[in-house]
Amino acid sequence: MxxxxxxxxxxxxxxxxxxxxxxxxxxxxxPQSVIEAVSDAYRVGTSNVGGPYESSRRSAGIVAEARAAVADLVGAPEPGCVAFGPSMTALTYRFADVFAAGWRPGHEIVVTQLDHDANVRPWVQHAQRAGAAVRMAELDPATGELPVENVTGLIGERTKLVAVTAASNVLGIMPDLRAITDRARQVGAVSYVDGVQHCPHAHVRLDELGADLYATSAYKWAGPHLAAVVAADPWSLENLHPDKLAPSPDTSPERFELGTNPFAAMAGVVAAVEHLAGLDSDADGxxxxxxxxxxxxxxxxxxxxxxxxxxxxxxxxxxxxxxxxxxxxxxxxxxxxxxxxxxxxxxxxxxxxxxxxxxxxxxxxxxxxxxxxxxxxxxxxxxxxxxxxxxxxxxxxxxxxxxxx
The missing domain is CATH 3.90.1150.10 (Aspartate Aminotransferase, domain 1)
Known part of the structure; x- marks a missing residue:
């Protein structure tokens, strides 16, 4: 090493x-490389995408590079699985809006006591408005751990979504995520995993976690204040249709990103992932x-x-x-x-x-x-x-x- x-x-x-x-x-x-990447993007100039000039093409290239970088970081199958937003909280509310549109009385969602409120309250609030039941998985107060059966025991045929953290933001505890996501998949429920505190400390492979959607924040791993929700399968995004402006792109993942992307911050995301990839000087390939x-x-x-x-x-x-x-x-x-x-x-x-x-x-x-x-x-x-x-x-x-x- x-x-x-x-x-x-x-x-x-x-x-x-x-x-x-x-x-x-x-x-x-x-790190300095991220500071320079953000500064350089501003220094040379960026413009909104879609223009027939260099600064616009430059912005489009930055967006594409940022999606590819995050896909590499978390082991997503392709860059098109990566949707950006200003924060994990904002993105989670965005996705809750979409999923809750199909919830009805008799449906259930599962959340946990181990989670940051950003992976609890958006789902709870939308479930309450939809008339769906909320089932809260309890942690063990003596150890702070989240026994896997406390979560899987709540997942049943009526479950539409399971929201669970990959790592507690205060206790550091990492629950048996794969057992939970596997159970969710058995009943056809979506698993939404908060990876904000997990991603900075782990080699992330979405296929190993079994998560349908994985949220991460770049400012927790040496990047700018920007977040992403990453789908384990591009079809997970293709079949979701959030509210958007009429003329804004209807392609995925662009339709999940409200307004103009922060191009300079995205350049910083690329630099941050490159920095993380080089922390071991013997790493190559x-x-x-x-x-x-x-x-x-x-x-x-x-x-x-x-x-x-x-x-x-x-x-x-x-x-x-x-x-x-x-x-x-x-x-x-x-x-x-x-x-x-x-x-x-x-x-x-x-x-x-x-x-x-x-x-x-x-x-x-x-x-x-x-x-x-x-x-x-x-x-x-x-x-x-x-x-x-x-x-x-x-x-x-x-x-x-x-x-x-």
Missing amino acids: AFDVEKIRAQYPALADGRAWLDGAAGTQV SRAERLAVSRRSVQAHEGELAKELFDGLAALDGVVRYGAPQGSCTPTAFFGLPGKEPSDVAEQLAESGLNVSHGHSYAWETVHALGIGPTGGVRASLSHYTSQAEVRRLLDALAEISGRR
């Missing part, structure tokens, strides 16, 4: 400020092949750091970690210090040069299921550019705050 975290960190201008950026789950920083090698190297690096973080938190008597993953998880820890507000802890860490998140992080069902309420906890989330020294800085600072030093 030719993964050199210091060389990688040197490509990120923001990391030079000396702070420990342990807030990747809230959004990663971007096609971009998809380089991604496979580099993503696995990232997993190995993050896995080592996560173990040190999790073991270190467990050794601090004054810190309570929420959730106790028994299986796969991302390098994310959600914790609290009894008697201290999460916001106060995050503020003290910030004063020590450590960037962490606090609160519920929109994992609304999760924090209530765990019994900690909307004040939530403190979240430390590692990224491919996180160093061992930063993990140790966090543990040392928590020892000070908890009074254990």
